[in-house]
Amino acid sequence: MDRAENGVGPKGVLAAVLTPMDGDLSPDHAAFAAHCERLLAAGCHGLSVFGTTGEANSLSVDERLAALEAGTNGVLVLPPFYYKNVGDEGLFRYYAEVVERVGDDRLRLYLYHIPQMTNIDLGLPLISRLIEAYPGVIAGTKDSSADRERITTLCREFPGFSVLAGTETLLLETLRNGGEGCISATVNVTSRLARRVYDAHASGHDDEAEALQKHFSQLRWSIEAYPVIPALKVLMSDLTGDEAWRNLRPPFSRLHEEQAKELLSDVPRSELL
Amino acid sequence: MDRAENGVGPKGVLAAVLTPMDGDLSPDHAAFAAHCERLLAAGCHGLSVFGTTGEANSLSVDERLAALEAGTNGVLVLPPFYYKNVGDEGLFRYYAEVVERVGDDRLRLYLYHIPQMTNIDLGLPLISRLIEAYPGVIAGTKDSSADRERITTLCREFPGFSVLAGTETLLLETLRNGGEGCISATVNVTSRLARRVYDAHASGHDDEAEALQKHFSQLRWSIEAYPVIPALKVLMSDLTGDEAWRNLRPPFSRLHEEQAKELLSDVPRSELL
Numbered sequence: 366m367d368r369a370e371n372g373v374g375p376k377g378v379l380a381a382v383l384t385p386m387d388g389d390l391s392p393d394h395a396a397f398a399a400h401c402e403r404l405l406a407a408g409c410h411g412l413s414v415f416g417t418t419g420e421a422n423s424l425s426v427d428e429r430l431a432a433l434e435a436g437t438n439g440v441l442v443l444p445p446f447y448y449k450n451v452g453d454e455g456l457f458r459y460y461a462e463v464v465e466r467v468g469d470d471r472l473r474l475y476l477y478h479i480p481q482m483t484n485i486d487l488g489l490p491l492i493s494r495l496i497e498a499y500p501g502v503i504a505g506t507k508d509s510s511a512d513r514e515r516i517t518t519l520c521r522e523f524p525g526f527s528v529l530a531g532t533e534t535l536l537l538e539t540l541r542n543g544g545e546g547c548i549s550a551t552v553n554v555t556s557r558l559a560r561r562v563y564d565a566h567a568s569g570h571d572d573e574a575e576a577l578q579k580h581f582s583q584l585r586w587s588i589e590a591y592p593v594i595p596a597l598k599v600l601m602s603d604l605t606g607d608e609a610w611r612n613l614r615p616p617f618s619r620l621h622e623e624q625a626k627e628l629l630s631d632v633p634r635s636e637l638l
Numbered sequence: 639m640d641r642a643e644n645g646v647g648p649k650g651v652l653a654a655v656l657t658p659m660d661g662d663l664s665p666d667h668a669a670f671a672a673h674c675e676r677l678l679a680a681g682c683h684g685l686s687v688f689g690t691t692g693e694a695n696s697l698s699v700d701e702r703l704a705a706l707e708a709g710t711n712g713v714l715v716l717p718p719f720y721y722k723n724v725g726d727e728g729l730f731r732y733y734a735e736v737v738e739r740v741g742d743d744r745l746r747l748y749l750y751h752i753p754q755m756t757n758i759d760l761g762l763p764l765i766s767r768l769i770e771a772y773p774g775v776i777a778g779t780k781d782s783s784a785d786r787e788r789i790t791t792l793c794r795e796f797p798g799f800s801v802l803a804g805t806e807t808l809l810l811e812t813l814r815n816g817g818e819g820c821i822s823a824t825v826n827v828t829s830r831l832a833r834r835v836y837d838a839h840a841s842g843h844d845d846e847a848e849a850l851q852k853h854f855s856q857l858r859w860s861i862e863a864y865p866v867i868p869a870l871k872v873l874m875s876d877l878t879g880d881e882a883w884r885n886l887r888p889p890f891s892r893l894h895e896e897q898a899k900e901l902l903s904d905v906p907r908s909e910l911l
Contacts, residue, residue, distance in 0.1 A: 390735075422720035425699075445889040447695035447719065447755055455889035462663075462888055482720055484757060615735055616718040616728035 374473060374504055374527050375439050376545045377410030378536070378559040380552040381418035383597055384432075386612040392424065392432050393609065400553075400601070407638050408560030409552065413507070416441055417482060418550040418594060423614040439473040441507055441548075446483035453491045457498075464499050472502050479509040479531065489522065496526055507531050507548050513538060520544045533559055534585055537578040540566050550593055551585050554600045554637045558584065587631050591624060592617070599625045604638060647746060647777055647800050648712050649818045650683030651809070651832040653825040654691035656870055657705075659885040665697065665705050666882065673826075673874075680911050681833030682825065686780070689714060690752060691823040691867060696887040712746040714780055714821075719756035726764045730771075737772050745775050752782040752804065762795065769799055780804050780821050786811060793817045806832055807858055810851040813839050823866055824858050827873045827910045831857070860904050864897060865890070872898045877911060 382404065385396035401412055415421035415429045445451070445459050464474065476495070478487045487506075495503045508516050509531025516535060519528045520542040528544035530536060536547040536559065552559050558581050565574035588596055595613055599620055602610035611619055620628065655677065658669035674685055688694035688702045718724070718732050737747065749768070751760045760779075768776045781789050782804025789808060792801045793815040801817035803809060809820045809832065825832050831854050838847035861869055868886055872893055875883035884892055893901065 417720075423718065445696065448690075448889055449755060451889035452891065454891045458888035458891065482722060615731035616721055616724035618725065618727045618731060 373438075374545065375411045375413070375475075375529065375548075376527070378408065378533075378546055378552060378556065378563050379411040379413045379529065379548040380404045380409050380556060381416045381548050381550045382412050382414045383550075383553050383594070383601060384415070384419040384421075384424070385601075385610055386420075386614065387609060388612065390612060390614050392428055394432055396607070396609070397432055403638065404553070404556050407556035409556045410546070410560075410563075413441060413548045416477075416507075416548070417479060417509075418553070418597070420594065420614050420617070423616075439475050439504060441475045441477045443477045443479070444483055444485040444487060446485050449484060453488065453494075456485070456487070456491055457494055460495055460503070461498065464502055470502070473504040474499075474502055475504060475527070475529075476506040477509075478506055481509070489518065492519070492523070492526075496523060505529065505545065511535065516544065517542050532585070533562075534578075534582040536562055536581075537566055537574055549585075550597060551588050553597050554588075554604070554632075555581065555584055556638060558636065584632065584636055588628075590631070591620060591628050595620045596628055599628055600632065600637065603629055603634065646711075647818065648684045648686070648748075648802065648821075649800070651681065651806075651819055651825060651829065651836050652684040652686045652802065652821040653677045653682050653829060654689045654821050654823045655685050655687045656823075656826050656867070656874060657688070657692040657694075657697070658874075658883055659693075659887065660882060661885065663885060663887050665701055667705055669880070669882070670705055676911065677826070677829050680829035682829045683819070683833075683836075686714060686821045689750075689780075689821070690755060690782075691826070691870070693867065693887050693890070696889075712748050712777060714748045714750045716750045716752070717756055717758040717760060719758050722757060726761065726767075729758070729760070729764055730767055733768055733776070734771065737775055743775070746777040747772075747775055748777060748800070748802075749779040750782075751779055754782070762791065765792075765796070765799075769796060778802065778818065784808065789817065790815050805858070806835075807851075807855040809835055809854075810839055810847055822858075823870060824861050826870050827861075827877070827905075828854065828857055829911060831909065857905065857909055861901075863904070864893060864901050868893045869901055872901055873905065873910065876902055876907065 382401060385393045387393045404412060421429060444456055476487055480486055505527025507529045511532050516528060516530055516539055530539040530547040533547045533549040533552055562574055562577045562581055565577055595617055598611050598613060602608055613619060658666045660666045677685060694702060717729055749760055753759055778800025780802045784805050789801060789803055789812055803812040803820040806820045806822040806825055835847055835850045835854055838850055868890055871884050871886060875881055886892060
């Protein structure tokens with residue numbers, strides 16, 4: 366995650382950055398850098414690169430390292446998600462080994478909760494135990510559960526622990542509860558609007574923030590009606606005029622031409638980036 | 639997978655080999671080689687290394703390569719299991735890219751079906767399409783579903799496609815249906831008995847094979863009452879007198895001392911390896 370404005374932890378609106386690929390399905394570094402700059406210019410406070418949306422789980426470690434030159438103020442760490450039913454003790458040991466083996470006080474580890482992909486529950490007792498064992502280092506969480514109640518509880522129970530919602534539909538609610546903001550896939554094409562929600566809230570214009578959030582969530586749902594990553598790549602292809610933006614690594618497939626057309630008519634270009 | 643007796647594909651009783659670890663949780667190459675030799679001496683036709691049981695999903699690619707020197711007559715390939723609901727088209731494209739990029743006619747790819755870990759269904763239409771696209775190269779499957787009906791169907795529908803059951807409780811049934819055998823975790827400690835089932839069937843002693851299989855399955859169920867990989871490591875530690883055999887990478891945890899004692903009394907040592 367890129368350094369936030371305040372120089373402390375990730376805060377505000379962060380895009381879960383898409384990874385553009387060339388015809389050979391290698392990450393296109395130039396297009397990637399251009400997209401990162403575009404997102405920051407459009408209002409993102411920070412960038413979360415090589416997450417779920419960035420198809421990181423289809424990239425090798427070397428490929429990820431090759432595209433990462435700048436520093437980072439945090440790392441988002443999935444639980445070990447292949448083996449199932451390992452219990453909290455095993456999950457604790459996993460994160461503990463990561464922290465101990467990195468062995469650097471500058472580490473800021475964010476727990477990545479995304480049960481719809483991992484089928485792993487990072488429960489509150491586990492999070493509490495990790496924070497207690499590694500205060501400051503276990504710095505926060507990206508919570509993609511879309512579970513309002515859970516996110517509210519996390520914000521309230523763990524002061525000093527940063528909570529970032531994994532969907533921008535909960536941006537305003539998360540901010541109101543004392544969370545830091547959101548890290549979201551669709552912010553790849555909606556950064557400008559996301560930033561307006563954040564700024565309206567920050568400047569105390571609650572009604573405006575509420576209205577913007579409503580509109581913003583509606584836009585998200587329009588995109589979510591399609592397979593999200595392929596859909597975002599179609600929108601980026603349309604925005605940049607670069608057909609290569611539609612490339613995806615398997616197991617993702619491109620939207621069919623019909624679907625792509627429908628998406629482009631469902632999501633007004635004037636609203637985007 | 640190690641070369642089978644007949645010099646063709648993996649066939650018969652294959653152990654899903656455990657990976658012994660030293661105190662630092664690095665693979666212990668000497669103990670690993672000794673264990674492989676022990677398994678072959680005890681009757682295994684072949685070895686399946688760095689699978690689920692071998693904690694491969696907790697090892698880096700470099701760590702796996704470092705422990706692999708000999709050739710192999712097949713590779714077991716999981717579906718891409720992070721992203722969900724990608725559809726058959728995405729799964730087909732994934733395996734197709736693997737085959738095309740390896741680009742070697744000697745490749746023998748075995749589809750690894752283990753939905754309890756991956757939450758991915760490798761359905762029959764997908765398997766059929768892959769066999770048709772890459773005949774001979776898509777050589778078979780390890781099916782860990784424990785779904786008798788599915789395994790029977792696979793044996794019957796796809797002649798020339800090798801079917802290996804992922805549990806030795808279905809060894810005899812799989813052989814009777816024309817499948818090749820089994821690849822199993824518990825065979826790490828029960829190779830001798832597994833081989834007796836295989837040999838009784840091969841020599842036409844059906845009643846003997848049946849009785850042995852029953853006894854053999856019972857033994858498996860006794861072990862399965864515990865978390866299987868930690869339990870097998872306790873049994874190996876007991877068999878070899880080497881405490882280091884209990885080491886496991888997270889997210890696995892050792893059995894509690896009480897559990898370990900219970901296991902050792904539940905599973906008679908005289909039955910093992």
